[in-house]
Amino acid sequence: MSVKKLKILDLGLRQSVLGVTADTRALKPGMIFVAVRGVSQDGHLFFQEAVQRGAIALVGEISPADVGAASPYFQVKDSSIALAELAADFYENPSHDLLVLGVTGTSGKTTTSYLLESILRAAGHQVGLIGTVSVRYGKIELPSTHTTPGAVEIQSLLATMRQHGCTAVVMEVSSHALKQRRVHGISFDGMIFTNLSPEHLDYHSDMEDYFEAKAILFTEIASDSFLQGKRPYAALNSSDAYCQRLIQRLAKAHSAGEIGLGGFGDGSQLECRVNGTFGKIQEIEIESSLVGRFNASNVAAAATLAHGLGLSNDHIRLGIKNLSGVPGRLERVSNSKGVHIWVDYAHKPDALEKVIKTLREMRNGKKLITVFGCGGDRDRKKRPVMGQIATQWSDQVWITSDNPRTEEPDAIITEIVQGVGNAQNFTVQVDRKKAIFEAVASARPGDLVLIAGKGHEDYQIIGTQKVHFDDREVAAEAIRC
Numbered sequence: 001m002s003v004k005k006l007k008i009l010d011l012g013l014r015q016s017v018l019g020v021t022a023d024t025r026a027l028k029p030g031m032i033f034v035a036v037r038g039v040s041q042d043g044h045l046f047f048q049e050a051v052q053r054g055a056i057a058l059v060g061e062i063s064p065a066d067v068g069a070a071s072p073y074f075q076v077k078d079s080s081i082a083l084a085e086l087a088a089d090f091y092e093n094p095s096h097d098l099l100v101l102g103v104t105g106t107s108g109k110t111t112t113s114y115l116l117e118s119i120l121r122a123a124g125h126q127v128g129l130i131g132t133v134s135v136r137y138g139k140i141e142l143p144s145t146h147t148t149p150g151a152v153e154i155q156s157l158l159a160t161m162r163q164h165g166c167t168a169v170v171m172e173v174s175s176h177a178l179k180q181r182r183v184h185g186i187s188f189d190g191m192i193f194t195n196l197s198p199e200h201l202d203y204h205s206d207m208e209d210y211f212e213a214k215a216i217l218f219t220e221i222a223s224d225s226f227l228q229g230k231r232p233y234a235a236l237n238s239s240d241a242y243c244q245r246l247i248q249r250l251a252k253a254h255s256a257g258e259i260g261l262g263g264f265g266d267g268s269q270l271e272c273r274v275n276g277t278f279g280k281i282q283e284i285e286i287e288s289s290l291v292g293r294f295n296a297s298n299v300a301a302a303a304t305l306a307h308g309l310g311l312s313n314d315h316i317r318l319g320i321k322n323l324s325g326v327p328g329r330l331e332r333v334s335n336s337k338g339v340h341i342w343v344d345y346a347h348k349p350d351a352l353e354k355v356i357k358t359l360r361e362m363r364n365g366k367k368l369i370t371v372f373g374c375g376g377d378r379d380r381k382k383r384p385v386m387g388q389i390a391t392q393w394s395d396q397v398w399i400t401s402d403n404p405r406t407e408e409p410d411a412i413i414t415e416i417v418q419g420v421g422n423a424q425n426f427t428v429q430v431d432r433k434k435a436i437f438e439a440v441a442s443a444r445p446g447d448l449v450l451i452a453g454k455g456h457e458d459y460q461i462i463g464t465q466k467v468h469f470d471d472r473e474v475a476a477e478a479i480r481c
Contacts, residue, residue, distance in 0.1 A: 005185070006085040008032070011057045011074050020086045020152055022079075029054025034083040035061070043079070047071075059086070080181035084151040088185030094158035095186045096228065099125065099168035101305065102183070102221075104214050105194030105237070107351045108298045109147070109172040111290065112192055114326045115302035116170045119319030123311050128161035130154065131172040132345075133327050133456050137161045148177035155185065175200060175213040183221060187228040190309050191217050192235045192301050196242040197350030202379040211242050218246060218259070226258045235305040237297065238263030264304040267296025274362045284313045287321050291330060292358030294351075328455025330355065333472055335479040338445030343471045345455025347375065347402070349385045352452055356393040359448050370394040371439045372452040373432065374416055376407030376461075383412065384419025391423035394450075396442065399428050400435035402453045403461040432460065433474050440478035451475055 008017050011032065018030035024046045027033055033050035035043030035058065044060050047069040051058070057072045059082050067073045076082040088095070101116055103109045110132050120127045128137035130149065135142045135157060148171065149157065161169055173191075177183055196211055204210040222232045234250065236243040247261065254261045270279035270286055277288040277296045281303045288299050299320055306316045325331060333341040342359065346352040352372065360368050370390050374383045390397045399416050401409040409430050420426060429435035436451055443449050451471045454460075460469040 005089070006076065006082050007089045008086060011059070011072065013057055013072070015056060017056065017090065020083065020090050022083050022150075022152070024049045024053060027053045027055055030056055032057045032059060032086060034059040034079055034086065036079045036083060037061070059083075078181065080151070081184050084155075084181055084184035084186075087152040087155040091155040091159040093185075093187075094155065094162045095169075095188070097162055098128075098158065098166065099309075100158075100186060100188050100190075101168070101170045102173040102188050102191040102217055103170070103194065103301075104173040104175070104178070104191065104217050106197045106199045106348065107346075107354065108194035108294065108301070109174075110345070111295060111326045111329050112194060112298045112301050113170045113172050115298060115320060115323055116192075116305065118323040119302060119306045119311065119316050120168045120170070122319035122322060123315040125168040126164075126166045128157070128164075128166040128169040129171070130157060130169065137166050138164045140164075146177075147172050147174040148182055151182045151185070154182060158186070173217055175210055176203060178216040178221075179204075179213040183217070184224070186221070187225040187230050188217070188221060188232050189225070189230055190233045190235070190305050191222065192305050193218065193237060193240075193243050193246065194298065194301055195237050195240045195350070197348070198379075198382065198385075199348045199350070200379065201381060211245075214242075215246055215249070218250060222259050223253070231257075231260065233260035233262065233305065233308040235262045235264055235301055235308060237265065237301065239266040239297075260308050262304045262308045264297070264300040267293060267298075267300040270296040270299065272296055272358075272361075282307050282313075284316050286317070289324050290326075291362070292355065294354040294358060295330070328457070328472075330358075331455070331472065333475045333479065335476070337479055339440070339443045339447055339449060339479060341440065341443075341449045341451070341475050341479065343451045343455060343475060345457075346372075346452045347454070349382050349389055352386055353389045353393065355452065356389065356450065359450055360393055363448050364446070366446040366448060367395040367443070368393075369396045369398075369439050369443055369447060369449045370452060371398040371400060371432075371435050371450070373400045373402035373409075374412055374453070375403045376405035376409075376412055378405075380415060383415040384417075387416040387419035387426075388421065391420045391426050395425065396439075397426040398435040398439045399426055400432045401430050401460075402432070403457075405461050406463060432469065436471065436474045437478045437481070440475060441481070449475075 022036045033055040458470040459466040
């Protein structure tokens, strides 16, 4: 059984096609131009420019009578899906030849992806990874600009990974990518839903819209993967209310054999210690250096999907054990002064609360000091919430600048402080470097310092400029002083 997809041959072209794009700036003679309606621009307004740049065919949603360009035109219902399908066809459907695993959710995507990558390597796969931190395959590692690349770029990456001998690919799948149909045309073998909490509400109209975007991976994409000949397996967090709803929705497809389902909960069956996570999942011995209850859930997610895909218990156990850490995810800053310093990417309320509570459980009577800020030009509703969380669960807090972008840092901090109520355990220091230095200087041996918000990022965005700034480097410098 198969499903009809748009292919280049459907455009009736008689000459060779040299590529597909939705960006006229990247368009070269011999390429197909697909007009996509974006957040700030409508690609249908660029047909004439596309023709001038040498497009051999145009694809869009408007009536042919409204195109007015001297080039073959093909009308479609959804240009975003057409772009993804044409890109997949141009690159000869690389996902059909790969074991493809997708991870979505508000928190935990990167760590869970790294765990899956390690498990697949232990099982003998050559693995490619696409995510928030980087794109990796073989000995090549490239910095990421988006959690999930655009439709054309992602097909190109999959094709390149296939060419370099990869047999499996793990990718983080964002809600933006799902809503914008970037991963249509990719056949998935497995997918994970880690959790859902308020985030990206500057893009999604509400939590329901956010949830429905995530659900696309398990409904439309999973169904299409089944029709392409795969038997997708989905692992969902059964302790998350949104995941529970989705499990109920998928029950019919599961009973029909179109999708496998597995629940992994919050990892409460595992023991969390200061030196790692231990226990058993489905008779698999777990020994991980990752710390905290939320990482126990990530370990459970990866183990559940790998088990559902038929990987051996030994390979799952070994892969989890082999992963020593994830860049910017509770990444330790080593020092000889006995202060426990971690850098973490937590930049949303749920993630910040989880990581602070995780460290709070380990403090053994010592102080927990938190440094954090909120990004500019992003969801403003979370700012006072994060202020409340930080001051409630930390002993001392430094509220500072994150990536202010085009907003004034002081204005962002003012909104954060609105959430602290009557708390007195915080200091405002708009200069992030000074805030880190002050926080570290206040710590005594045995104290815990969390620097949250930027994680693996090695820059700050001030205005429209990126300037070098790495929390790990600054913390290491501060502890040496």
